[in-house]
Amino acid sequence: MVKIEPFEVEQWMDKYEVTPGVLNIAETCVASISIDDIIALCEDPNVPHPINTSTKLTYGAIRGSQALRERLASLYSARVSSPLSPDNILITPGAIAANFLLLYTLIGPGDHVICVHPTYQQLYSVPASLGAEVSLWKLRKERNYIPDIEDLKALVKENTKMIIINNPNNPTGSTIPKSVIQSLIDVARAQNIIILSDEVYRPLYHGISPIDPDFPPSLISMGYENTLITSSMSKAYSLAGIRLGWIASRSPSLIEEIASARDYTTISVSQLDDAVASYALSPSVLHSLLARNIQLARTNISLLSTFISSHPQTCSWVKPTAGTTALVQFKKKGEVVDDVAFCKDLIAKTKVMFVPASKCFGEEFRGYVRIGFVCETEVLREGLERLGTYVKEELA
Structure with missing residues (x-):
């Protein structure tokens, strides 16, 4: 029987986000929007409504509609010499299903997997549950949570099957620079190792400019065929409720292998979800x-940055450059707090919700919490005001 570890961050979210009156500053999605909202964002009034109510609700396109896959392919074809074919994209029910499906397909007993850490627990717990040996490629605060290629080289074995990254990273909000991605590809190419890049927070870059020479492109645009990327509409596109994600690769054989296994898990995604995603990614709405x-x-991280700067004896962090999350350490009289007890007490006394990092990302992050700062600005502002009062009363 497959044994899989409890998914700590999801269980914490499920338990506490339903607390009456909670101010959820742990959520990792950009503040959600409605269908009315995306219609209001559309720059062309002649574009049809995203939902055609006369369409018969069959299974629809098995791998995802042509329109949706073409729009996704165009996103990954910008500024590259070889455009990505829509046939190299597979639509899934969210990135969480995309990750599970490709790991289920490609990883098994006898394989060795290397995964960045900290990151979303699924990316290392699922390979372990499938019988693979998993090594963690540790991100360090003193390196601004940018992975060290020399550390990676020390982890690679003869049976290393896959290297997994999360770029931008959850929970740190760091980005892997282009030069480091290239070095990663060089290591992987030497042994024909598959690279999986979970890119659900791309392209939400708020602290690094596209003109920066180390601005991180999608892994799929870097010229190494033996790669897979996953993403979804949930995080950077504010549409978690439609449960739509995707897998993309320059390798037709990888896509076909995963598509074959997909027959056992998902016939197709909802036509309604597909239609809303296609509308949101259309040129009239996307920008x-x-x-x-x-x-x-940018507005919200400025608020959070001001708060942390105002409490230097209590809070410290590496300021995120992308995504929606920040890893913040809290201290009381010079000693790191018990982050689990801190988060529970904070919810009980203020209704402000964070995620305790030691429970959800590893004991080495004792004293840290994950803050999801791209909620509605008023929610964040109110949460930080309550947190400020709590810090003065409980941590000073």
Whole structure:
């Protein structure tokens, strides 16, 4: 029987986000929007409504509609010499299903997997449950949570099957620079190792400019065929409720292998979800949607940065450059707090919700919490005001 560890972060979220009156500053999605909202963002009034109510609700396109896969392919074809074919994209019920499906397909007993850490627990617990040996490629605060290629080289074995990264990273909000990605590819190519890049927070970059020479491109655009990327509409695109994600690869054989296994798990995604995603990714909506979300991220991280700067004896962090999450350490009189007890007490006394990092990402992160800061600005502002009062009363 497959044995899989409890998914700590999801169990924490499930338990506490339903607390009456909670201010959820742990959520990892950009503040969610409605269908009315995305219609309002559309720059072309002649674009049809995203939902055609006369369409018969059959299974629809098994691998995802042509329109949706073409729009996704265009995102990964910008500024590259070889455009990505829509046939190299597989639509799934969220990135969580995409990750599980490709790991289920490609990883098994006798394989060795290397995964960045900290990251979303699924990315290392699922390979372990499938019988693989898993080594953690540790991110360090003193390196601004940028992975060290020399550390990676020390982890690679003869049976290393896959290297997994999460770029931008959850929970740190760090990005892996282009130069480091290239070095990673060089290591992987030497042994024909598959690289999986979970890119659910791409392209929500708020602290690094696209003109920066180390601005991180999608892994799929870097010229190494033996790669897979996963993403979804949930995080950077504010549409978690439609449960739509995807797998993309330059390798037709990898896509076909995963598509074959997919027959046992998912016939197709909902036509309604597919239609809403296709509308949101259309040229008339995409740019205004991303502009809204990047501006929200910049506004909110400024608020959070001001709060942390105002409490230097209590709070410390490495300021995120992308995504929706930050890893913040709290201290009381010079000693790191018990982050689990801190988070429970904070919810009980203020209704402000964080995620305790030692429970959800590893004991080495004792004293840290994950903050999801790209909620509605008023929610964050109110949460930080309550947190400020708590810090003065309980941690000073």
